[in-house]
Amino acid sequence: MMGTAVFYLVAVVGVVSALVAVSHKNPVVNVLSLVVTLFCIAVSYALLGAEFLAAAQILVYAGAILVLFLFVVMLLGAPEEPPVGERRPFQRVAGLALAGIAAAGSIAVLAGIRVAAPAGAAQGTAEALGRLLVGPYLFAFEFISVLLLAAMVGALMLVKRKH
Amino acid sequence: MWAEIAVSAVKVAVIAGTVLTLVAVMEWVERRGAAFIQDRLGPNRVGPLGLFQPIVDAVKLLFKEDLTPANVNRGLYLLAPMISVSVALLTFIVIPFGAGKDITVFGVPLGGIEVAPDLGVGVLFLLAIGSLGVYGIVLAGWSSNNKYSLLGGLRSSAQLISYELSMTLAVLGVLLATGSLRLDAVVARQGGQFWLGVIPQWNVVPQILGCIVFVVAVFAETNRLPFDLAEAETELVAGYHVEYSSMKFAAFLMSEYMNMVTASALIVTLFFGGWTFPGMGRFSGWPLLALSLVAFGIKLAFFLWLFVWVRWSLPRFRYDQLMRLGWKGLLPLATLNLVWVGVAMAMGWIR
Amino acid sequence: MTVPTTHFVIFAALLFAIGAAGVLVRRSGISILLGIELMLNAANLALVAFGRQHGQLDAQVFVFFVMAVAAAEVAVGLALLVAIFRKQRSIDVDRLNVMRW
Numbered sequence: 001m002m003g004t005a006v007f008y009l010v011a012v013v014g015v016v017s018a019l020v021a022v023s024h025k026n027p028v029v030n031v032l033s034l035v036v037t038l039f040c041i042a043v044s045y046a047l048l049g050a051e052f053l054a055a056a057q058i059l060v061y062a063g064a065i066l067v068l069f070l071f072v073v074m075l076l077g078a079p080e081e082p083p084v085g086e087r088r089p090f091q092r093v094a095g096l097a098l099a100g101i102a103a104a105g106s107i108a109v110l111a112g113i114r115v116a117a118p119a120g121a122a123q124g125t126a127e128a129l130g131r132l133l134v135g136p137y138l139f140a141f142e143f144i145s146v147l148l149l150a151a152m153v154g155a156l157m158l159v160k161r162k163h
Numbered sequence: 164m165w166a167e168i169a170v171s172a173v174k175v176a177v178i179a180g181t182v183l184t185l186v187a188v189m190e191w192v193e194r195r196g197a198a199f200i201q202d203r204l205g206p207n208r209v210g211p212l213g214l215f216q217p218i219v220d221a222v223k224l225l226f227k228e229d230l231t232p233a234n235v236n237r238g239l240y241l242l243a244p245m246i247s248v249s250v251a252l253l254t255f256i257v258i259p260f261g262a263g264k265d266i267t268v269f270g271v272p273l274g275g276i277e278v279a280p281d282l283g284v285g286v287l288f289l290l291a292i293g294s295l296g297v298y299g300i301v302l303a304g305w306s307s308n309n310k311y312s313l314l315g316g317l318r319s320s321a322q323l324i325s326y327e328l329s330m331t332l333a334v335l336g337v338l339l340a341t342g343s344l345r346l347d348a349v350v351a352r353q354g355g356q357f358w359l360g361v362i363p364q365w366n367v368v369p370q371i372l373g374c375i376v377f378v379v380a381v382f383a384e385t386n387r388l389p390f391d392l393a394e395a396e397t398e399l400v401a402g403y404h405v406e407y408s409s410m411k412f413a414a415f416l417m418s419e420y421m422n423m424v425t426a427s428a429l430i431v432t433l434f435f436g437g438w439t440f441p442g443m444g445r446f447s448g449w450p451l452l453a454l455s456l457v458a459f460g461i462k463l464a465f466f467l468w469l470f471v472w473v474r475w476s477l478p479r480f481r482y483d484q485l486m487r488l489g490w491k492g493l494l495p496l497a498t499l500n501l502v503w504v505g506v507a508m509a510m511g512w513i514r
Numbered sequence: 515m516t517v518p519t520t521h522f523v524i525f526a527a528l529l530f531a532i533g534a535a536g537v538l539v540r541r542s543g544i545s546i547l548l549g550i551e552l553m554l555n556a557a558n559l560a561l562v563a564f565g566r567q568h569g570q571l572d573a574q575v576f577v578f579f580v581m582a583v584a585a586a587e588v589a590v591g592l593a594l595l596v597a598i599f600r601k602q603r604s605i606d607v608d609r610l611n612v613m614r615w
Contacts, residue, residue: 007517011525018529018552022536027544028239028305034548035298037529041555044522048566050574055287060581063294064324065551065588070301071320072592073544074313076599095538103531110520110527118519118566124574125283126344132575144582151586155593 003047010047014040027073034069035062050124170271175256175278182255186420187217189467196471221413229409232307239306244407244414247299251421253292257285258428259347261438262455266448275347276438276456285345286338289429290331293384296422297323300386300393300403303415307406315402318482319393322383325489326390330380332497336373336504337366337433340513346432354439363441367434369513373500374434376493378469381426383489386419387470389477390485397479427466428459435462522563530556543595543605547588554584 014037021033038061045054133141191206191214198205206213231240261276282288297320304316341349349366356364367374383390394402404415431437440458443451480488507513529552536549558577565573595605602609 004517007521011521014525015528015532018532021552022532022540022545022549026236027542028236028302030545030548032239032298032302034552037552038555041529041559044525044559045562047517048522048562050562050565050577051284052287053562053574053577055284055291056578056581058291059287059294060585061551061555063291063297063327065585067294067297067301067320067324068588068592069544069548070298070305071317071324072596074301074305074317074320075596076544076605092539096535098538099531099535102534103528106527106531107524110524113520115519115567118516118569124571126287128571129574129578132571133578137575137579140579144579148582148586151589155589158590158593158597 007044007047010040010043014044028070031066031069031073035066038062038066045124052124052126052129166269166271170268171278174276178255178260178276178278179252181260182421182424183417185424185467186417187221189420189423189471190217190220190416192467193471193474196468197475200472200475224409224413227409229411232309232406234308235406236306236308239302240406241411243299243303243306244411244418245299246302247296247418248414248421250292250296250299251418251425254289254296254422255425255428257282257289257346258425258432259350259437260428260456260459261452262443263452264347266452276452277347283344285343286334286349286433287344289346289425290327290334293425294323294327296384296418299415299418303407304393304403307403309406311399311401312403312405315393315399315405319386319403322390322392322485322489325486326380326383326493329376329489329493329497330384332494332501333373333377333380334433336370336497336500339501339504340366340370340508346437350432350437350439353436354443357441363436363439365434365436369507370434370500370504372496372503374430376497376500377434378430379488379493381430382470382473383485385422385426385470387423388474389480391479392482392485423467423470424463427463427470430466431459431462519563519567523560526556526560526563528556529553529559541606541608543591543598543607546607547591547595550591551584551588554580 017033017036017040021030021037024030024033038057042054042057042062045051045057194216195205195213197203206216209215209219231237256278259275259277263275264272266272279288300319300323301316304312304314304319307313337349338344341352343349353363353365358364358368362368386393392402394404396402399405404412407415438455438459440454443454443458446454504513533549533552533556536552537546540546540549558580561573561577561580565571598610599605
């Protein structure tokens with residue numbers, strides 16, 4: 001019904017904008033189309049009962065990571081790809097063929113599978129996720145924060161100008 | 164089913180209408196307030212005290228020539244103001260403007276003066292959608308094909324990300340004290356009880372640090388002076404909206420004012436008790452609803468005035484000062500506030 | 515009537531393939547990073563769909579971690595791109611053919 005219709009709409013929009021995101025020449029359009037795709041994924045999360053992840057997806061990806069992309073694109077003056085003459089035709093054909101095979105193969109396999117209806121309605125509320133995060137996954141949680149710190153220091157070192 | 168849809172539709176119409184009217188009123192308050200602070204008269208020709216000035220301005224903007232410069236990236240140029248307005252219109256659906264939990268209309272529970280009272284992620288939704296607002300400004304700056312616009316957009320993207328961190332951390336302090344993401348729970352926790360019999364238990368008292376950080380951060384998020392580096396008319400002409408005219412320019416202006424209303428409502432809700440007021444235990448039903456709206460309106464008006472007051476009192480920050488304040492000033496303070504709330508809750512100093 | 519898990523996974527598979535095509539075909543560093551982001555997100559979506567199939571929340575915790583790792587990856591990746599751009603005035607990955615400069 002309602003949710004089903006929303007999913008198929010979102011899936012079509014997501015796939016189309018993903019295609020634009022990887023194929024358009026203009027890097028700003030690439031980033032923006034990816035925002036649309038990630039938004040569609042967030043809606044899918046909401047339909048799957050993962051409401052916290054849906055909000056986090058928009059907050060983290062659309063609100064921070066892709067803004068960073070846009071910032072860098074604009075900082076570098078929206079660089080475009082080199083002209084067609086310089087491109088490597090074999091690389092294009094092989095890459096597209098491989099991706100096509102992967103897509104067709106996985107759809108062929110998945111379409112043949114019949115699974116039971118989803119087990120339970122495990123609602124991904126902030127409270128439920130929080131209990132898991134600081135319970136069984138506490139070590140991984142702390143480890144991620146160390147990773148983020150390391151990434152921050154690394155990024156700073158990379159872009160620091162030598163005086 | 165239909166009754167529920169009708170009640171929701173009326174609620175949306177009333178709230179959106181009120182916010183849009185507030186935008187017009189704020190335009191008048193801004194111009195009169197500026198004049199008052201600068202010892203001038205301000206617009207006083209149209210209607211009593213110049214109150215009809217916003218209508219005249221709106222008509223003027225509507226009928227101005229809507230020109231699109233030749234070398235802009237057309238699609239993105241048109242999209243940018245739409246993004247700004249849509250984001251500004253979406254953000255206030257989770258804010259509870261008044262009481263009304265116990266009221267039913269035509270057999271349908273009203274659920275408070277709030278568009279989406281059942282949204283479990285509550286304030287997270289507001290932060291997530293609000294974080295999309297930067298795209299409007301950045302795209303306007305980039306697609307205009309103008310170096311001043313580009314500089315404005317570039318500045319604003321870095322500024323908004325930086326201040327969003329401190330803002331979110333400040334909100335986290337309140338959420339930690341509440342134990343819920345929903346704004347009506349935040350309001351309910353602050354209402355009806357007092358410290359020492361006189362001080363209402365608003366979040367601002369234990370979390371004064373978080374409140375200050377939040378207020379400063381939302382000034383940056385709404386691109387208002389002293390943080391309006393994205394438009395900075397003395398250096399960047401008009402920044403990201405240099406190439407916009409007529410209604411598209413008005414769209415940016417309107418979204419700035421709508422963001423101001425949302426930001427003030429959020430400050431009131433998170434730190435100043437929302438629609439609660441002393442002595443509200445004696446009322447229920449419709450009288451409580453009416454009084455709560457008045458209480459919310461008074462608090463809201465104060466913070467809206469604060470926006471105007473600050474704009475015409477403080478000079479603009481330099482870009483490096485802005486970044487230093489955000490990363491070295493507000494972020495540590497917000498973290499300190501969060502640690503303090505955690506410790507205080509664990510020790511039982513605050514409930 | 516809920517959407518079957520396979521449809522979510524097919525959606526995810528399509529996005530993954532598109533992202534992989536972007537990484538393989540494009541030559542600007544930014545586009546390659548965008549393709550990687552798309553692939554990570556596709557994997558996340560599949561994880562959440564499988565998690566619902568089994569009625570468990572653990573998958574969502576993994577997705578949360580993947581988001582954090584992706585944020586770290588983007589920060590370092592974009593910093594690398596900026597550093598490369600300063601040296602080479604280009605972010606074409608084909609030009610990255612020297613070991614030191």
